[in-house]
Amino acid sequence: MISFPIFSGEDTEIIAELKKNLHEIQLDINSAAASVGRDPADVLMVAVSKAVDVPQVQAALEAGIHDFGENRTKALRERQQAFPRQNWHYIGHIQTNKLKDVVGRACLIHSVANERALETIGRLAKEQDACQSVLLEVNVSGEESKDGVRADELPQLLERASTISHIAVKGLMTMAPRLLTSEDTVARHTFVALRELRDKMVSVFDGAENISLNELSMGMSNDFVYAIQEGATIVRIGRRLWS
Numbered sequence: 001m002i003s004f005p006i007f008s009g010e011d012t013e014i015i016a017e018l019k020k021n022l023h024e025i026q027l028d029i030n031s032a033a034a035s036v037g038r039d040p041a042d043v044l045m046v047a048v049s050k051a052v053d054v055p056q057v058q059a060a061l062e063a064g065i066h067d068f069g070e071n072r073t074k075a076l077r078e079r080q081q082a083f084p085r086q087n088w089h090y091i092g093h094i095q096t097n098k099l100k101d102v103v104g105r106a107c108l109i110h111s112v113a114n115e116r117a118l119e120t121i122g123r124l125a126k127e128q129d130a131c132q133s134v135l136l137e138v139n140v141s142g143e144e145s146k147d148g149v150r151a152d153e154l155p156q157l158l159e160r161a162s163t164i165s166h167i168a169v170k171g172l173m174t175m176a177p178r179l180l181t182s183e184d185t186v187a188r189h190t191f192v193a194l195r196e197l198r199d200k201m202v203s204v205f206d207g208a209e210n211i212s213l214n215e216l217s218m219g220m221s222n223d224f225v226y227a228i229q230e231g232a233t234i235v236r237i238g239r240r241l242w243s
């Protein structure tokens with residue numbers, strides 16, 4: 001479907017504001033990458049659109065954004081249906097009975113953290129004769145409130161994943177504890193730990209056909225600079241973009 005949005009004055013202001021924020025974020029991505037000799041083109045920014053409405057998504061499209069992240073299955077389904085040519089990332093908590101809204105619609109599911117979710121995704125993808133790309137979410141910091149598999153449980157989950165068809169495990173995802181001060185090093189330690197865990201798992205699951213682990217989805221508005229310096233290939237940015 002081709003749509004010809006007609007923008008009001010207010011909309012053009014939203015787009016200008018978004019472009020400005022996007023430009024500033026891109027400069028930070030560039031300098032974070034440059035500081036460790038990485039190519040900024042190797043970092044994908046996912047615009048987390050969970051807290052904004054559809055006109056803002058439309059404005060983001062106009063500003064040149066094509067990757068969006070949602071943490072509710074219903075929103076992911078509706079927005080993917082409304083904007084099917086964009087890349088929709090699912091970054092929210094997984095309830096297996098709601099995965100049917102996500103599998104085949106999300107370009108990447110970032111938040112898989114147990115065998116049941118893997119099995120359900122595999123089954124739903126098989127029904128569509130598709131292959132669903134996923135990341136495994138790791139609770140590196142071990143905070144009880146956080147989703148994600150514990151680091152010591154990851155090998156078993158990968159082992160199971162290697163036996164399920166119609167899924168491809170592309171990497172790992174984590175969320176750092178909230179930054180307490182601008183000098184906080186906990187976030188950086190979390191990102192280092194995820195990268196090291198990934199490196200270890202790559203050597204163990206070297207031969208598994210559907211496991212590649214190239215992607216590290218880590219870093220949000222407050223801590224993405226650290227994440228990029230420690231190897232993030234995907235950063236998930238919400239507040240800083242839309243504010």
Ligand SMILES: *Cc1c(COP(=O)(O)O)cnc(C)c1O
Nearest residue numbers: 048071091220221236237238239
């Ligand atoms: C909300 C959310 C983000 C974005 O957080 P900001 O601080 O707004 O950048 C990133 N990842 C996940 C999993 C989220 O739920």
